[in-house]
Amino acid sequence: MDLNTDLILTLSAIVVCAGLAFIGIRKRFTEKQDIRPYRIPWMIIALFSIAVGFMLFVHLVNIFGFETGGRR
Secondary structure, three states: OOHHHHHHHHHHHHHHHHHHHHHHHHHHOOOOOOOOOOOOOHHHHHHHHHHHHHHHHHHHHHHOOOOOOOOO
């Protein structure tokens, strides 16, 4: 993959992860009127999206040439 395609895919995946995290946190902490349990575990989806977004951010930093691994 060339640099431009990799950069576009990484940035679009970060945007998707940020959107999923926002929706998940918002859905989890809204007040509900009924007492039925949640059908979708929004907090797990939000935390997973945040974790994947952080990994994508590290990948983005690596694309720009910074070395993030602890190589000896």
